[in-house]
Amino acid sequence: MSGLASYACFFFTVALTYGVATLGLNLQWGSAGLFNVGVAGFAAVGAYAAAWLTAAPAAGHWGGFQLPIALGWIGAMAAAALAAAILGAITLRLRADYLAITTFGAAVTIELVALNAQTLTGGPFGIAFIPKPFEALADRPLAFGAANLALVAAVAALAYWALERLTGSPWGRVLRALREDEAAAASLGKAPDAFRLQAFVIGAALIGLAGAMQAQFFGFIAPDNYLPVLTFQVWVMLVVGGSGNNRGALLGALAVWALWSFSGTALAALLPGTLQARGAALRVVAIGVVLAGVLLLRPRGLIGERATVSRHISG
Amino acid sequence: MTALAVRDLVAGYDPALPIVRGVSFDLAGGAILALLGPNGAGKSTLAKAVAGLVTVVSGSIHLRGTPLGDVPAHARLRRGLGFVPQTDNVFAGLTVAENLAIAAAILPRAGRAGRIAAMLTLFPDLAAARRGAAGRLSGGQRQMLAMARALIAAPAVLVLDEPSAGLSPKLVGVVMARLRDIAATGVAVLLVEQNVRAALAIADHALILVEGRVAHAGGGATLRDDPAVAALYLGGRHAA
Amino acid sequence: MIAQILVDGITSGAMIGLGAIGLTLTYGLLRFANFAHGEFATWGAYLALLVAGAIGPADPLGPLTFGWPLLAALAASMVLTALLAAALDGVLFRRLRRHGSAITLVIASFGASLALRSALEFGFGPQPWYYTRDIAMTVRLGPGMRATWDQLAVLGLAIVLMLAMHLLMTRTPLGRAMRAVSENPDLARLAGIDPARIVRVTWLLGGALAASAGVFLGVTVQLRPSMGFELLLPLFAAAILGGIGSVPGAMLGGLIIGIAEAASVPLAGAQYRAAVAFVVMLAMLLVRPSGLFGGRGG
Numbered sequence A: 001m002s003g004l005a006s007y008a009c010f011f012f013t014v015a016l017t018y019g020v021a022t023l024g025l026n027l028q029w030g031s032a033g034l035f036n037v038g039v040a041g042f043a044a045v046g047a048y049a050a051a052w053l054t055a056a057p058a059a060g061h062w063g064g065f066q067l068p069i070a071l072g073w074i075g076a077m078a079a080a081a082l083a084a085a086i087l088g089a090i091t092l093r094l095r096a097d098y099l100a101i102t103t104f105g106a107a108v109t110i111e112l113v114a115l116n117a118q119t120l121t122g123g124p125f126g127i128a129f130i131p132k133p134f135e136a137l138a139d140r141p142l143a144f145g146a147a148n149l150a151l152v153a154a155v156a157a158l159a160y161w162a163l164e165r166l167t168g169s170p171w172g173r174v175l176r177a178l179r180e181d182e183a184a185a186a187s188l189g190k191a192p193d194a195f196r197l198q199a200f201v202i203g204a205a206l207i208g209l210a211g212a213m214q215a216q217f218f219g220f221i222a223p224d225n226y227l228p229v230l231t232f233q234v235w236v237m238l239v240v241g242g243s244g245n246n247r248g249a250l251l252g253a254l255a256v257w258a259l260w261s262f263s264g265t266a267l268a269a270l271l272p273g274t275l276q277a278r279g280a281a282l283r284v285v286a287i288g289v290v291l292a293g294v295l296l297l298r299p300r301g302l303i304g305e306r307a308t309v310s311r312h313i314s315g
Numbered sequence B: 001m002t003a004l005a006v007r008d009l010v011a012g013y014d015p016a017l018p019i020v021r022g023v024s025f026d027l028a029g030g031a032i033l034a035l036l037g038p039n040g041a042g043k044s045t046l047a048k049a050v051a052g053l054v055t056v057v058s059g060s061i062h063l064r065g066t067p068l069g070d071v072p073a074h075a076r077l078r079r080g081l082g083f084v085p086q087t088d089n090v091f092a093g094l095t096v097a098e099n100l101a102i103a104a105a106i107l108p109r110a111g112r113a114g115r116i117a118a119m120l121t122l123f124p125d126l127a128a129a130r131r132g133a134a135g136r137l138s139g140g141q142r143q144m145l146a147m148a149r150a151l152i153a154a155p156a157v158l159v160l161d162e163p164s165a166g167l168s169p170k171l172v173g174v175v176m177a178r179l180r181d182i183a184a185t186g187v188a189v190l191l192v193e194q195n196v197r198a199a200l201a202i203a204d205h206a207l208i209l210v211e212g213r214v215a216h217a218g219g220g221a222t223l224r225d226d227p228a229v230a231a232l233y234l235g236g237r238h239a240a
Numbered sequence C: 001m002i003a004q005i006l007v008d009g010i011t012s013g014a015m016i017g018l019g020a021i022g023l024t025l026t027y028g029l030l031r032f033a034n035f036a037h038g039e040f041a042t043w044g045a046y047l048a049l050l051v052a053g054a055i056g057p058a059d060p061l062g063p064l065t066f067g068w069p070l071l072a073a074l075a076a077s078m079v080l081t082a083l084l085a086a087a088l089d090g091v092l093f094r095r096l097r098r099h100g101s102a103i104t105l106v107i108a109s110f111g112a113s114l115a116l117r118s119a120l121e122f123g124f125g126p127q128p129w130y131y132t133r134d135i136a137m138t139v140r141l142g143p144g145m146r147a148t149w150d151q152l153a154v155l156g157l158a159i160v161l162m163l164a165m166h167l168l169m170t171r172t173p174l175g176r177a178m179r180a181v182s183e184n185p186d187l188a189r190l191a192g193i194d195p196a197r198i199v200r201v202t203w204l205l206g207g208a209l210a211a212s213a214g215v216f217l218g219v220t221v222q223l224r225p226s227m228g229f230e231l232l233l234p235l236f237a238a239a240i241l242g243g244i245g246s247v248p249g250a251m252l253g254g255l256i257i258g259i260a261e262a263a264s265v266p267l268a269g270a271q272y273r274a275a276v277a278f279v280v281m282l283a284m285l286l287v288r289p290s291g292l293f294g295g296r297g298g
């Protein structure tokens, strides 16, 4: 019974870290219309920054500053924000689909650096022994799990509250106006690029924070945690929940993480032993099909996006 | 026989917000109908609805007696409808010859060269520029190419959206004269225009569209001489 | 060494160019960046593996490592992948085009890409496959300049395919219609062209050319489920470099990316090869977003 309860704690803890990443993506896409296909890259930047700042010195990689976890998370947000500021300054003035391609390219490049800059990142072996929050409770699984869940729930709630305030503020209204009709908003004297860059940077900071939290809960990171499939997961969470809606973002994260975990368990139970290793691939196919289905059948997601003006193309 | 018959046409970009709100007219072969009215009245929308580029909400369009309701835009040229849009009316990245060849492709293979030659005779300016990109043509030449492209398949109805826009008064005269020649061969011409004087000079009939409805209709000469009409809808500024 | 960089760069650049043609055409026509395009190359390579396996072994052609079965498999896989591309458009993209925004399409293509790749990984496993285990024979082209006969054969075939594609686009009614629809879909409809037909043809051609790139990559390197996905960034870079919608642009862009990648190896090491396309693409977007051939970017 307590095994189930601590599993539930673990499940919701991980789901809520995804929820924070989805909130960040929702600010970028749902509010500002910025198309970030490099979620995994920003999560990686946050995760490695937190690992460097909080872990003990080790021979295999850089860092080892042993700072408190809270400082590690702030550092992670700052690092992801900086990466977004640099990339955004170059690409935000370009068309939406070029931003998609360049953020994708940035994520691929970040993954390459994580894999190959051995002395910094530990290369393919990654970074281990990242301190966990509430390590003192580690021998009491339920209390440990509950404390972690309480922490990440508090962070997610804080992020949710801050984003609701932000998107409801005049700043958020300008963002939405820009998304709907750039020409009209620009004619009101709002500099579109500055607003967009701010949304892009804040969103990336949240994604970096999510990466840092995951690193800290798992205690271990490696480059193959930050493959494009992570980007895809977060996007599916947003699309399923309904973009433009912070509650939908959190709900989508929960629903898709549940589906992901469940399909993993189901495949493990159903597939014969020889195919187990390939089961992970089938899981991605399943999630891809779910996404296509949602896009085709419920394009506004579970909760539903507020009505937006989208440009249709013919052919 | 009626080449183009439009009945109670309601059309627009959003079914809830029709732009054309119940327009009817008939156009006979060999006649020119001028479609006039202030900016935003829905003239272009009406023309595009006839061409199949804008959704028809209700009402009907008949081309030589057959309804066009379900005929997609790309099949209307074959049915005998040529359309010259107001802007972007040539393929700028293709050569003049390629522009003509594209529209000629719907003709039987044997007839293509002859029709292209006929167009180059009708618009001699184009013959010299054949190998060049259409994007390099002058405004007047572009308009000629767009008309040639629409005419090449020998349509029964030719619809033009503001062919005089951006042309010098002299070129406007040339275009209007060409249109009169074209109508004289039996083609029905629907001429959307802002240049009221030039259009009424060649039109047999005219409609004045205001907020998607026909506000005035009559013979070209009658409307031209009607001072009330001129004052109300046409405005002195257009009487160039 | 410079000469060797050119040889390697031109061969891989030709494959990038072949793949980028389809990408730039669908991008120009449908105004959406198809992240699943690289998977057509992967599927093409694996489909050829299946077909060649079904035909059975045969003597290699001259100094090459493969025989006629692989050429037959290349043709078959181009046809099959063309159908796959058209089918993906039919069941997914076409419906989304009717209801969604261009961005929905991009996300759907990202999902389709992962699903297509993972399906192959499920079927063939993550380990590499080879069309043949024979050792490729090399030929000395000049001082410090070597290539395998396989590389030369692949380069020759790629040039033939590109030339054919170029002639199709510039000399045939179909190519003319494709350029017309890409430039102005509404006007093309008014000129009697059915855009749906052109869209279908474009997917077929793009899928077939991507498949050929995948087979060539399989011949000169190996087959892995991620081969096409790793090609995606170079493909986008080539398409943007050449100007979206431009076929000669995609070919030239592919060549430039291929040579830049090969040139980066002695400087930064082979492991950063994939980042080169990203850097070249960023530089191009900063300097001239419409591309060398002035496509529809900006």
Ligand SMILES: Nc1ncnc2c1ncn2[C@@H]1O[C@H](COP(=O)(O)OP(=O)(O)O)[C@@H](O)[C@H]1O
Residues within 6 Å of the ligand: B013, B019, B037, B038, B039, B040, B041, B042, B043, B044, B045, B046
């Ligand atoms: N593509 C479009 N989408 C939505 N509304 C349009 C579009 N084109 C024109 N309109 C609207 O339709 C109305 C009529 O436009 P139009 O037919 O171009 O008028 P006209 O040609 O008489 O000047 C205008 O209010 C215009 O804003």
Ligand SMILES: [Mg+2]
Residues within 6 Å of the ligand: B043, B044, B045, B086
């Ligand atoms: Mg108009």
